[in-house]
Amino acid sequence: MTASVASGDEGMLARRDEVVSLFTLSFGRQPAVVASAPGRVNLIGEHTDYNGGAVLPIAIAQRTWVAIGHSRDGLSRAVSRELGETGAWRHADAKATHAWWDYVAGALVSAESLGGGRSAREVAVVSDVPMGAGLSSSAALEVATILAALALEGVTLAAVGDGAVAGGSRSLRDVALAAHRTETEFVGVQCGIMDQFASALCREGHALHLRCDTAQATAVPFSRGVLIVDTMTPRALRQSAFNTRRAECESALAILRTYDPALQTLAQAAPDLLAESALPAPLDRRARHVVSEHRRVREFVSACAEGGDGERLGALLNASHRSLRDDYECSSPELDWVAEHCVARVGIDGARLTGAGWGGCAIVVGDDATLRTIAPDLSDAFETSWGHAPRTWITTPMAGARVEA
Numbered sequence: 356m357t358a359s360v361a362s363g364d365e366g367m368l369a370r371r372d373e374v375v376s377l378f379t380l381s382f383g384r385q386p387a388v389v390a391s392a393p394g395r396v397n398l399i400g401e402h403t404d405y406n407g408g409a410v411l412p413i414a415i416a417q418r419t420w421v422a423i424g425h426s427r428d429g430l431s432r433a434v435s436r437e438l439g440e441t442g443a444w445r446h447a448d449a450k451a452t453h454a455w456w457d458y459v460a461g462a463l464v465s466a467e468s469l470g471g472g473r474s475a476r477e478v479a480v481v482s483d484v485p486m487g488a489g490l491s492s493s494a495a496l497e498v499a500t501i502l503a504a505l506a507l508e509g510v511t512l513a514a515v516g517d518g519a520v521a522g523g524s525r526s527l528r529d530v531a532l533a534a535h536r537t538e539t540e541f542v543g544v545q546c547g548i549m550d551q552f553a554s555a556l557c558r559e560g561h562a563l564h565l566r567c568d569t570a571q572a573t574a575v576p577f578s579r580g581v582l583i584v585d586t587m588t589p590r591a592l593r594q595s596a597f598n599t600r601r602a603e604c605e606s607a608l609a610i611l612r613t614y615d616p617a618l619q620t621l622a623q624a625a626p627d628l629l630a631e632s633a634l635p636a637p638l639d640r641r642a643r644h645v646v647s648e649h650r651r652v653r654e655f656v657s658a659c660a661e662g663g664d665g666e667r668l669g670a671l672l673n674a675s676h677r678s679l680r681d682d683y684e685c686s687s688p689e690l691d692w693v694a695e696h697c698v699a700r701v702g703i704d705g706a707r708l709t710g711a712g713w714g715g716c717a718i719v720v721g722d723d724a725t726l727r728t729i730a731p732d733l734s735d736a737f738e739t740s741w742g743h744a745p746r747t748w749i750t751t752p753m754a755g756a757r758v759e760a
């Protein structure tokens with residue numbers, strides 16, 4: 356364990372140095388501030404967010420580093436190690452242009468309301484968070500940029516729980532909300548609040564229990580390892596299937612409200628109400644998933660608070676996968692393969708698809724050492740079965756966003 360912690364710390368220092376040298380090379384001087392924010396993965400609570408339920412993400416080991424300084428010629432600029440191309444814009448005229456730096460330009464605009472300044476700035480980005488893999492590279496970029504912009508203006512953040520820097524009137528929660536506005540209002544991607552809240556507010560050794568209806572967030576102790584398996588399958592059908600599920604959930608809620616007009620969200624429907632209302636297929640199964648998944652999040656949180664018994668956690672993870680596969684019908688053969696391949700092994704608690712589904716990533720939860728041992732075999736066996744290799748990452752629950760010393 357000490358070896359992996361040490362190499363992790365060295366990796367972090369290396370990334371910080373890298374973003375400083377990218378900034379220096381690109382803009383001809385040292386940056387004033389470096390901030391970083393992690394990607395995230397959701398442990399349990401899938402398709403609950405837009406149904407008023409809860410989610411339980413952790414911050415992953417992969418982070419995005421942002422170095423920032425004031426610009427000297429009135430033009431804002433951003434350079435990314437991953438994408439090469441440098442963007443330039445006037446802060447006062449910033450608008451989305453379908454370029455990667457929309458996330459940076461939008462984050463600087465969103466940061467204004469928190470005291471993040473209105474001047475032109477230069478930004479360098481270095482990241483280990485894979486883009487478009489469902490691990491939320493976009494939120495990591497938004498959150499790190501906003502935090503860097505605030506630190507550049509000397510804005511300090513008040514403690515939320517015990518997760519943030521003491522002092523000041525703004526909090527990491529405000530940063531999360533500003534990052535969410537960046538994505539929805541500036542970039543124009545309609546997403547829930549999980550990604551930005553996880554990246555900003557997660558704490559090392561904890562998951563974040565986030566109620567999506569109230570945005571109430573609580574840290575929950577969680578110390579298991581997580582193997583993330585990206586099945587690398589096309590997700591062409593995902594958007595239309597996702598829209599269909601959302602519409603089905605709205606229809607289910609409308610019918611349930613004819614029985615219980617006070618019902619606020621689908622996640623809050625009581626199992627008795629589902630039985631009584633006899634929803635037509637497939638709405639009955641969709642609603643059963645949402646209601647049971649919401650309950651599984653609560654049970655998972657209780658299990659974590661009571662010591663994190665692997666068997667209890669694993670049973671909930673496996674039940675979540677079955678519910679997503681059979682009731683929500685958003686799994687894929689490759690995701691089912693990963694879930695089945697990993698159950699009933701010593702040191703493995705359970706496995707499930709994570710994210711929207713219809714391809715994408717699965718997680719396997721267990722002890723860190725076991726996950727490190729099985730990951731190469733799992734990749735080989737996956738490739739033998741499916742003809743292509745998955746991408747895998749192993750993580751434990753890491754810290755959320757921070758200003759780097």
Ligand code: ADP
Nearest residue numbers: 435437438455482486487488489490491492493
């Ligand atoms: P996800 O958040 O799941 O990784 P998104 O499509 O929401 O996928 O966000 C990915 C986009 O975010 C990229 O296409 C790019 O525009 C931007 N982005 C994220 N990380 C970086 C980075 N390191 N450098 C440049 N752009 C980035």
Ligand code: MG
Nearest residue numbers: 491492493494
């Ligand atoms: Mg994203």
